[in-house]
Amino acid sequence: MPNQGQTGAVLLVIFAIAIALVIIYLIFRSPFHYPYWYYEIDISGRREPQYEDYIDRFIIAGRFYSVQKHYESIKAWKEECRIRIDKSVLKNYRNSQFQKCLDDRHAFQFKFTRMQTRYRQVNYIKHAYKVSNVVGTFLCTYEYLLDRKKQLEAINYEMPLRAYFIKNQRKLMTKSLREKIMRRDNYTCQICGKYMPDGVGLQIDHIIPVSKGGKTTESNLQVTCSKCNGHKNNRIQPSYFLQ
């Protein structure tokens, strides 16, 4: 059976080893933490939110300056890291840690949240309360946001880019293009085959809807009667009609 002196010495050695391990861990762990930028956008009540529209609105609202400011601070942070690496005795090791933590591709992060109503009971009385849940994130580079900003600047920050280009697609539908498609399709509905030589009751239809990225080009246009055009949404998304 070991005497008290021996037990004390063993404990001391274990303690010293533990301290040494902590010091080694502190020395070798990465001192670099990439400075991400976060922004929360509440999309409660929106059924099919387009994240890029919200980012455009964020820029239209004049908030790009915070992106710009953060971009400058990322540059300053990188500079500080380089000075730190240069001073370090573990130069190569620190440099590889630094390279590993760099993440410019995801530097800017938009978090989309929805408010949800929850309930709890207190003394048999129902109480509603709201919680905010992150339902999506959009990660991008500074360059992406800068490019977005330049495109918005070019259209005088009028509206989100998607809406702007949709509007312009509709503007491209001129009277002469309309007549050309009518003649090409011989005043005949291209869905049901109904022939209406006077053209009344016929419409020019985008085969791929503008809202889904369809363009106002001859190959994406066809003549339909108003009845078929009215059913068109079912035809474009036919999943439950085909069953």
Ligand SMILES: [Zn+2]
């Ligand atoms: Zn028809």
